[in-house]
Amino acid sequence: MGKRNVIGNCKQMKKKAVVLFSGGLDSTTVLYYALSKGYEVHCLIFDYGQKHKKEIKTASKIAKRLNLDYNIIKITIPWCKSSLVDKSVKIPEHKIIKEGYVPTTYVPGRNTIFLSYAVSYAETIKARAIFLGVNAVDFSSYPDCTPSYLNAMDGVLKALKNNIKIIAPIEKMSKNGIIKLGLRLKVPYQYTWSCYNGKKIPCGTCDSCKLRAKGFEEVGIDDPAIAKKSSRK
């Protein structure tokens, strides 16, 4: 567990929140959003057998920089054949959006598993909210990223009577809208990592890279992560 966020005497007055955190563009924006709303943030980072550990390292680094509490949870999903975890399945380089098609990057039940750990954690530390960076615009074909799914999960929390709410602030935003929000919140995008592949620099060809590039292009600025990596070469 990382260090606790203690700012003077404010700690006891702050509402706690659990943030599902991957160190990517979306969840880092959500993390900064939760902080901007005055929450004492506790990060949950998942090691679910991703092909590379870059995501976990990036997330831990960002949490440490902010002096936030964080837990890394190791999850084993032995039956999972998603291209994100199964080395025999290649990460696709197809067009970003295909109607009604669930890509091989989908990990069955992933968000439900993540949220269930978040519920457990939030109940234990008496948090009032769980923040997550799901997005129904770019990932409309992932069944666990839809507004009706989030409403249903909210129903579970109500049934548990734990007084915790699910907050998905970027749920209905386009990628460039998310980036604009992040820039206002001073998100250090140079430290974030979105690429599904774990090479030294982002591959530029996976869905995640393409979506991110499109977002920065629409905002009209260079991606600070790419600029940073390129300057190191």
Place this chain on the structure above:
Amino acid sequence: MGKRNVIGNCKQMKKKAVVLFSGGLDSTTVLYYALSKGYEVHCLIFDYGQKHKKEIKTASKIAKRLNLDYNIIKITIPWCKSSLVDKSVKIPEHKIIKEGYVPTTYVPGRNTIFLSYAVSYAETIKARAIFLGVNAVDFSSYPDCTPSYLNAMDGVLKALKNNIKIIAPIEKMSKNGIIKLGLRLKVPYQYTWSCYNGKKIPCGTCDSCKLRAKGFEEVGIDDPAIAKKSSRK
């Protein structure tokens, strides 16, 4: 992963079900119930850091005897202070039911975590049902054992549009009702294990032992597990 249940040519015709299985009296009854309804059963056994491994061994043995597919999933809940997993918290020996009191044996979010893995597994193998042995009579003070909780989780499955339903056949049964059902289904109770402690024979003093003993007493028969263990002494 254990062996697959193959009975002649029937395999392809059978609907699949995932059963949350602990090898205890309740979940073993539910397992036999699912089999009696014609499902091809796939067991999910959880190693969530219980103080003893007897539960996991018992569950695996029963699954093997029935030649069923099973997965043991290791779960780490680092913040959990339940007396079932935290060695510094003693398993209580108090009265069975206390109104509105959540006992130290409660593991926050446990059933939600279990069900989320079951959703992932069931989606992957294209199962039509998830069976679990929650009981709202004996465990009314556990917030994740209530009918409204199960309805809410059913809502999540509907939102995921995976055509999977949650079946909790003993949800509203008393312990003696469960035992009577199990005896009709020929559940081998001598192989089941309910005790929260992991000694050679059940402790007889924990909540789980007391509930079980009360159930058999009401049915008017000796607990075959106690008789079996006693004869070994």
